[in-house]
Amino acid sequence: MHHSNFLYFWARIESVSRGDIVTNPLRQTLFFNGTRALKDERFQLVEFNQKHVKIILSNVKLEDEGGYFCQLYAEDTHHQIATLTVLVPPENPAVEVKDQAVEGGEVELTCIAHRTRPAATVRWYRDRRELRGISSRQENGKTFSVTNTVRFAVERKDNSAIVTCEATHPALRGQKKQTQYVLDVQFAPTVKIIPSQVVLREGDNLGLTCSVTGNPLLDKVPLGTKHVSAELEYG
Template structure:
C-alpha cells in the first residue's frame, strides 16, 4: 500500500482456517509490533484496530519515510505460514522558493531565476509560468537520502514588457492531492521614458479649443513633464494652460503656429516629442456655381497634423502645411477645370461645322461640276468656291 508522509497506514492480516493460534505483525526490521492483541513494540504511533483468531489489524499514524518497507504477518503453525505487504511512503515536497530576483531590475539586464523544492519522493516536477502562460525552464534533480532536491532555472533578458509580470514556479507531485505548491515573484523593471503627444483636433482652426496631452511611459514614472514652444517658454499663459501633462489652448489664432515640445525624464534618461501646430482659417461658404459640380478628392485629415518624437521608436511624422495648401486652392482648381471644359466644347463645335461644310462642298462639286477634271480642282485649292462660280454661273 502507498501512504503519504504524515498520513496513517492500516495493515490487515486475515486467515481462513486457524487452530486458535495468534497472528503476528512485524516491521521491516523484523521487530514484532503486535502478537495477537498484545503490543510488543513501544511506539505510540502504532495501535491495535482489531484482533481475533481470524484477523489482526493495526494502524501506524504519522507515517515517516523510515516506516517504508516490507511488513510481515505470521501464523505460527507447523510449518509457519506468512504473508507480506510492502508499505510505500511518499515524500511531500516542500513549498518552493524562487532565488535570483533583483528588485528592481534594469531594462537590458540578464537575470537567472531559480526555483528550489526539497523533500520529494519520488522527485517532483517544477513548472514555470509567465503570468498564466507556461514557459520552459532547465531542471536539475539531486538525491538526498531517500528524498530528492529539485531545481529549475529560468534565463531572462529583461525589457520594459517584463515590468509587473508575475513569474510563478509550481510543484507537481503525486503526494499533492489538492492544489500544487507554488511560489510567485513579480518582476519590477526600471526603464527610460518614451513620450508621445496626443491632440484633440485633426484640423485646428481659428477660435477653436485644442488640447495636447503628453503621454509618457517610464519607470520610475517621469513626472512632471515640461512644455516649450520653438525652443523657448510658452508665450501666452493666459490662453495656453498647462495642467499636469496637458497643454490647452482656449481659443486658437495664427500667433499659436509653431513647434510644441513635450519632454519627460527619470534617472535613466530623457525623452521628448514634438507637435507642429498650423492654425487654419475658418472656411467660408462659396456662392452657387453654374458650372457642372466637381468632386475633388477630400484631404486626409490625419495627414494635416502630426507629432514626431526624438525617440527613434516614435513614427508617423507629417507636414501640416502640405495638405492645407491644397485645401485652400480648391476654388482656383475648379475655375481652371471649368475654363478647360468650355474651350474643349468650343473646339468640338468648330470642328463639327468644318466637317459638315466639307461634306456639302464635295456634294456640290459632284453634281454641279461633273465635267471638271479632278486634278484641276486640286490646283484651285482654297479658291475653289470662286472658280466654281466663274465656270458655272
C-alpha cells in the first residue's frame, strides 16, 4: 500500500547482530501504512502523515522490552530503531525474622524486595537512622530479588520499638516503598507485691496488689508451690 508516494511499517525486533536486524516472525509487523497487523490491542496508531508516524503501547509488560524497527520507503529508504526499556518497581518489601528475640540476645531481620528491574536498593532504619546491614541480590531471568539483613542486640527496652524496611527504585520517581516491623522482645517477668497499707492492726484486712511486668505477660503468678490468681497491674 502507498500513501502520497511513501510507505512505511513498524516491526518488533528479535535481535540485532553485527548490524543485521532480525525481526520476530511471530510479532513481525505492528503497523503497515496505518493498518494494524497485530492482534495486540495495546498498540495504537496516534499519528500518521508524511513527517510523523507515532504509535503508543498501553499497559506495558516486561516482555515488551526490546527494539522496535521503523522502515520508510520513499525516494530513498530509511529506517530507525527505537529501544524500549521496561522498569519493574518493587511492591512493599517483605520482612522475615530468623528467631524469637530474647532480652540479652540478638535479633536478625531480613528485608526482601521481590521482582525488580533494575535491582532495587533496600535499607533498614530505626528512629530515622540507617541500620547497616548485609545486602545481596538474586537474578531471576530479567528481574532481581534484593535482600538486606541486619543483626543487633536487644534489651527489654527495645520491646515494641519500630524498625522500617525501605525500598527505593528509579521507577518510583522519588517515592519509597516501606514496611514497618514492631520488635517483639521476650523478657522474664518482674513481680512486685504491694500491700494496701504499711501498718496493720489486729483484725484489719490485708490487701495485696501484685504488679507484673514481662513479655509475654502472665495471668497467674506462682506463690510458694501453688498458683494463685492475683490482681495484676501490668506496667
